[in-house]
Amino acid sequence: MPQSFPRFVLINSIYELRMLLPMILSAEQTSAYDRDGFLVLENFVDGPSCDRLRERAAELVSDFDPQGLVSIFSTHEQSRTSDEYFLGSGDKIRFFFEENAFHSDGTLRQSKEQSINKIGHALHDLDPVFDKFSRILEIQRLVSDLGIDDPLLLQSMYIFKQPRIGGEVTCHQDATFLYAEPLRLVGLWFALEDATIDNGCLWVLPGGHKLGLSSRFVRAEGGGARFEVIADTHWPEEELRPLEVKKGTVIVLHGLLPHLSRENRSPRSRHAYTLHVIDASALYSKDNWLQRSEEMPLRGF
Numbered sequence: 001m002p003q004s005f006p007r008f009v010l011i012n013s014i015y016e017l018r019m020l021l022p023m024i025l026s027a028e029q030t031s032a033y034d035r036d037g038f039l040v041l042e043n044f045v046d047g048p049s050c051d052r053l054r055e056r057a058a059e060l061v062s063d064f065d066p067q068g069l070v071s072i073f074s075t076h077e078q079s080r081t082s083d084e085y086f087l088g089s090g091d092k093i094r095f096f097f098e099e100n101a102f103h104s105d106g107t108l109r110q111s112k113e114q115s116i117n118k119i120g121h122a123l124h125d126l127d128p129v130f131d132k133f134s135r136i137l138e139i140q141r142l143v144s145d146l147g148i149d150d151p152l153l154l155q156s157m158y159i160f161k162q163p164r165i166g167g168e169v170t171c172h173q174d175a176t177f178l179y180a181e182p183l184r185l186v187g188l189w190f191a192l193e194d195a196t197i198d199n200g201c202l203w204v205l206p207g208g209h210k211l212g213l214s215s216r217f218v219r220a221e222g223g224g225a226r227f228e229v230i231a232d233t234h235w236p237e238e239e240l241r242p243l244e245v246k247k248g249t250v251i252v253l254h255g256l257l258p259h260l261s262r263e264n265r266s267p268r269s270r271h272a273y274t275l276h277v278i279d280a281s282a283l284y285s286k287d288n289w290l291q292r293s294e295e296m297p298l299r300g301f
């Protein structure tokens with residue numbers, strides 16, 4: 001009698017495994033994304049996973065010694081050295097302060113925990129907790145459903161939007177900062193706390209991704225970075241729509257969608273984690289402000 005073997009499917013790669021998972025997006029959702037340039041997916045992340053990211057961000061802040069940085073901000077070379085700190089952050093975990101966090105002598109006005117605006121820009125590659133979260137199968141599947149076939153995780157940010165002093169993020173397109181040709185760029189914005197108009201939720205311009213790219217933020221020849229105007233586009237900001245969302249929601253943003261967040265004057269923080277993904281088949285511009293060193297190339301899932 002011939003020996004019978006268990007029947008199984010041989011999976012050669014994570015990519016193949018991903019393809020076996022059910023789609024996350026329905027046909028209606030993908031067509032809404034094409035039409036509006038954004039999607040709101042509630043309950044995408046469970047509560048404990050949101051809390052784990054918050055705890056980890058708190059640990060990173062607690063381990064961060066702002067002393068060196070405080071001296072940067074108190075030197076006469078402030079703008080050059082802060083430019084370097086920012087421009088070199090594409091493959092690092094760095095901490096950025098709220099505007100007005102410092103006294104004129106370079107000391108912090110309040111505790112570092114209440115002064116940090118965001119952490120960026122390679123948490124997803126350098127920190128094990130953010131790495132693991134950023135590469136969960138649900139995110140892989142979502143990105144695949146959005147038409148990014150060969151994903152590269154380009155940038156991550158942990159945004160605090162601190163109570164009472166959380167600064168405004170003016171209306172912009174992510175492609176201004178992360179340009180690639182052809183432009184296949186998706187931003188994922190994970191609400192780690194409820195986001196409301198009061199505490200500075202995102203506002204989006206539905207359909208605004210069809211208005212073209214307005215500017216690029218590129219490295220300047222003599223050092224630093226500058227904005228390069230591409231088109232004098234008028235965004236009808238009166239048509240911006242607030243996205244008040246619950247903790248655990250992910251907002252998907254097309255790379256060309258104009259969006260902003262207003263100041264947080266409320267007593268509640270509004271933590272969010274963002275991840276930007278491009279397609280490896282696109283050419284990521286060498287003059288974009290955010291670059292990687294050769295030792296740390298971009299990775300997929």
Ligand SMILES: O=C(O)CCC(=O)C(=O)O
Pocket residue numbers: 159161169174187259260261272274
């Ligand atoms: O979270 C915010 O306040 C704004 C984030 C944002 O605009 C972005 O990640 O592009």
